[in-house]
Amino acid sequence: MTSSKTIVLRSSDGATFEVDEAVALHSLMIKHRIETGGADSTTIDVPEVTGNTLSKVIEYCKKHVEAPNSDDLKSFDTDFVKVDQAVLCHLAKASYYMNIKGLLDLSSKTIADMFKGKTVEQIRETFHIKNDFTPEEEEELRKENSWNLFV
Amino acid sequence: MMKSWFFVRSILYFYVCSIMMIINMLHFLRIMETPRRKFAPGGDFISHMPDNVVTNILDRLPLQDAVRTDILSKTWRFKWTMLSQLVFDDNFFECLLKTKAKNTQARVIISRLLLHLRGSITKFVLRVDDELSVEDDDISHWILFLSRKGIKEFILEHYYETPYKLPTHLFSCLDLTHLELDTCCFRPPPTNFHGFPNLLSLDLHSLSEERSNVFWEFITKCPLLESLKLTVDLSSDKIKVAEIAKLENLKILSLYYCHLDTMNNFCTTFELLGSLPKLQELRLDFMGGKLTEGGAKHRFSTAFPSLKALKLSRMCLDVGLELSCAIELIRSCPNLQTLEITTNSQYTSPPQPVDYHTTEQLQLRSVMFEYWKGSENDVCLLKYILACSPFLKKSVIRPYALIMIASDERLKFTSKLMKLHRASPVVDINIS
Numbered sequence: 303m304t305s306s307k308t309i310v311l312r313s314s315d316g317a318t319f320e321v322d323e324a325v326a327l328h329s330l331m332i333k334h335r336i337e338t339g340g341a342d343s344t345t346i347d348v349p350e351v352t353g354n355t356l357s358k359v360i361e362y363c364k365k366h367v368e369a370p371n372s373d374d375l376k377s378f379d380t381d382f383v384k385v386d387q388a389v390l391c392h393l394a395k396a397s398y399y400m401n402i403k404g405l406l407d408l409s410s411k412t413i414a415d416m417f418k419g420k421t422v423e424q425i426r427e428t429f430h431i432k433n434d435f436t437p438e439e440e441e442e443l444r445k446e447n448s449w450n451l452f453v
Numbered sequence: 454m455m456k457s458w459f460f461v462r463s464i465l466y467f468y469v470c471s472i473m474m475i476i477n478m479l480h481f482l483r484i485m486e487t488p489r490r491k492f493a494p495g496g497d498f499i500s501h502m503p504d505n506v507v508t509n510i511l512d513r514l515p516l517q518d519a520v521r522t523d524i525l526s527k528t529w530r531f532k533w534t535m536l537s538q539l540v541f542d543d544n545f546f547e548c549l550l551k552t553k554a555k556n557t558q559a560r561v562i563i564s565r566l567l568l569h570l571r572g573s574i575t576k577f578v579l580r581v582d583d584e585l586s587v588e589d590d591d592i593s594h595w596i597l598f599l600s601r602k603g604i605k606e607f608i609l610e611h612y613y614e615t616p617y618k619l620p621t622h623l624f625s626c627l628d629l630t631h632l633e634l635d636t637c638c639f640r641p642p643p644t645n646f647h648g649f650p651n652l653l654s655l656d657l658h659s660l661s662e663e664r665s666n667v668f669w670e671f672i673t674k675c676p677l678l679e680s681l682k683l684t685v686d687l688s689s690d691k692i693k694v695a696e697i698a699k700l701e702n703l704k705i706l707s708l709y710y711c712h713l714d715t716m717n718n719f720c721t722t723f724e725l726l727g728s729l730p731k732l733q734e735l736r737l738d739f740m741g742g743k744l745t746e747g748g749a750k751h752r753f754s755t756a757f758p759s760l761k762a763l764k765l766s767r768m769c770l771d772v773g774l775e776l777s778c779a780i781e782l783i784r785s786c787p788n789l790q791t792l793e794i795t796t797n798s799q800y801t802s803p804p805q806p807v808d809y810h811t812t813e814q815l816q817l818r819s820v821m822f823e824y825w826k827g828s829e830n831d832v833c834l835l836k837y838i839l840a841c842s843p844f845l846k847k848s849v850i851r852p853y854a855l856i857m858i859a860s861d862e863r864l865k866f867t868s869k870l871m872k873l874h875r876a877s878p879v880v881d882i883n884i885s
Contacts, residue, residue: 387499398505413499414513426525429499431497447523
């Protein structure tokens with residue numbers, strides 16, 4: 303019988319999550335912390351990630367650790383990223399800091415798909431990017447970049 | 454009595470309504486407090502993500518879309534200059550044609566784009582033909598640039614009439630893991646070149662240079678090589694199978710439209726290649742040549758321990774010797790699951806008797822025969838496979854077109870095949 307050691311992860315806003323060690327190790331950052339942390343490494347702080355994002359990340363890790371070969375893993379992944387662009391950005395950032403390659407690739411790919419086929423204006427709208435160029439600045443930019451036919 | 458019932462009913466109605474109102478209010482209040490609020494869907498989070506994440510995202514976009522992000526906002530300026538994967542393919546050149554200044558040549562745009570890039574470049578794909586303005590000298594300069602940027606995957610499809618002579622700078626790209634070239638040739642490497650230590654995959658199409666020992670030296674100096682594909686080899690030198698057999702880490706080997714130096718001797722070819730311990734996929738092209746020496750009177754001394762997929766093109770099974778060799782080969786692969794054969798049989802000759810009962814079971818799951826002419830030996834091979842493959846699920850036979858013209862010929866052919874004994878209860882024979 304495998305030992306079910308649990309780890310507690312603490313998010314930036316103080317929320318704590320108890321997870322199986324095997325699930326936590328899916329994050330290479332946590333794996334490194336545990337291996338170098340010494341005896342007192344049952345609670346690990348993840349200050350770059352908020353509670354809401356962390357709970358989603360844990361959901362992802364759980365599924366990928368507990369059933370890595372299941373047939374519905376692909377559909378799980380597809381449904382997992384059917385979220386708002388803000389959530390996706392938080393997931394991408396969290397998976398980068400926590401070093402979870404699968405989730406980073408999944409969220410990056412989904413965000414990239416949201417860029418494809420859109421004009422600059424449409425991209426700004428989707429991601430709520432404020433156009434902080436004045437019309438003169440934008441005109442000057444286009445002139446300077448006239449060699450760059452895509453801008 | 455009626456009145457009191459009416460009164461009770463209206464009190465009940467009042468209670469139910471107020472409870473429902475309270476529930477709705479609570480629900481509404483809960484929505485106000487949900488964590489969803491904290492994600493604030495209206496915020497701009499993407500502009501402040503770590504650079505590495507943004508680069509990861511931009512790398513996945515077509516180049517023209519990635520470059521366009523330069524004018525999204527002041528924060529977004531120059532984020533694209535950290536791109537590490539560049540693909541200049543049909544899509545890119547088409548977009549280029551659609552833009553305003555059609556006069557600026559593609560070669561100028563690519564050179565200028567490259568000058569802006571700040572980080573390492575791990576992947577570079579270039580697909581050019583003589584309709585674009587890209588010159589061989591341009592490509593050489595770009596390879597020089599890439600050699601200083603840690604290039605790992607380099608794919609060049611040079612669809613010109615004359616092959617492109619690769620510059621010696623290519624040999625300084627020691628981080629290369631994947632090299633794919635079409636219609637190119639190599640210059641002799643510098644004397645201090647000791648191979649590509651990290652090369653995992655080499656795919657050469659229409660290689661035309663006169664092969665000297667230099668080429669074989671360079672191949673064997675790539676000890677980690679896992680995949681080797683040589684297609685349409687136009688050199689007059691033949692491929693040295695013994696040299697290829699030295700690549701112990703090979704998992705995928707494809708030699709299509711290539712003259713092997715052991716062409717006339719199936720046995721030697723298979724014995725040499727059978728020694729590759731990790732080989733999983735093998736594709737050989739016999740170019741319709743006939744077996745002139747050697748024979749398979751015995752099991753090949755070296756089996757193909759890991760081979761899962763085997764594709765044999767233009768194998769001539771006319772002589773019984775060749776047939777038994779083919780069968781011996783299939784028998785030698787204990788883990789073979791997929792088999793594809795195109796036979797080139799011209800005439801029939803008395804088939805070699807094959808004892809199906811002493812033969813061990815094959816692991817085959819899928820078999821495909823193309824350009825099937827239905828000669829005696831072809832049928833013999835099929836019979837053997839069907840009889841010894843209890844796990845066979847799929848069997849596809851694509852007849853040589855001319856046979857199928859007469860419909861009664863087709864019927865005769867089909868019924869003949871259907872009568873063959875099958876070891877597998879579920880095999881689906883598909884004749885298309």
